[in-house]
Amino acid sequence: MIIALIGLVIGIVLGLYLPIEYPTTYSLYISVAILAALDSVFGALRSNMENKFNTEIFVSGFFGNAILAGILAYIGDRIGVPLYYAAIFAFGNRLFQNFAMIRRYLIVERKKLS
């Protein structure tokens, strides 16, 4: 957990200080990819609480989902169907579901302690 936070902080600092710019064209695709990545992170958090965490699954899901979501948004843009809605919907849905589970586990754990 602490390692994850450290990684996040390092990443943010790097992002703040590295002057990387990409054309706004790709902004949408990257947004969707970030959403997918966040979904993976919440999923990992949840499976961690269920003691089912598996690094391989997390890594493959993190990159796979992000790339797939980005490509999906791009293809949708190309063929004129806003497919990125599908990605937003699916990953948003799962994100909230994961968060709900996490919340439940946390509350149950606290009740156990008290």
Added chain:
Amino acid sequence: MKKIYNNGIMLIIFMILGFVLTIQLMNMNEDYSFVSLKTMSDLQNEVNKEKAELENLLGLLRDKKNRLEEYQKASENEVSIVEVLHSEINKLKLYSGFVDLEGSGIIVKLSDAEREMYEWEDPVNLIIHEEDVVAILNELRFAGAEAISINGQRIISNTKIKCAGPTITIDEHTYGQPFIIKAIGDPATLEAAVKSPESHGYMLSEFYGIIVESQTSPRVRIPKHTGSVSTQYIKLKEGE
């Protein structure tokens, strides 16, 4: 060992997440809305068009500046201002149709149709009307014709073409068919203006059977305008 490996992967992944997140946030500070690829290419086209127009205008500006410089140079030594004005006059004569011209171009011959009439067909369909001539004239101008004559009559800026029964009156002269239109310009473009499937000439020959013959030539001679040009109402605007 396994734990260190896992921790390393976690570190890297969260680094990537934070990194991408921050970059996205940094790049999002301008107000952003979803733009489809098509809109983008449309806008790109528009921008390019505007740029081309700007280029055009700049060229015009350069032109005028050069002209001004010429005048200034001439006004410094008084002798040559006459020369400059002379060359200007010659140029204007060239444009307005008061000198004989020669250049590459096209000769179009329009004659009435010679086919059999259909039953109940109006014979009006078979003859050339002044509007056909005007339409072809206009299409030749679209194709970049720089000087045009019809049956040896130079077409100038205020030439009028009038229907006169089976004949056509151009300015004060009346001509019967065939009408021979000569135009100076890029021969290929001019020929396309007469023959392409969208053109009036094509329509005439395809649907009405009117004979449209065109022939490009490296040397088309166009005579000067012979009539007089009288003006009554136009006046020079003061201060121009």
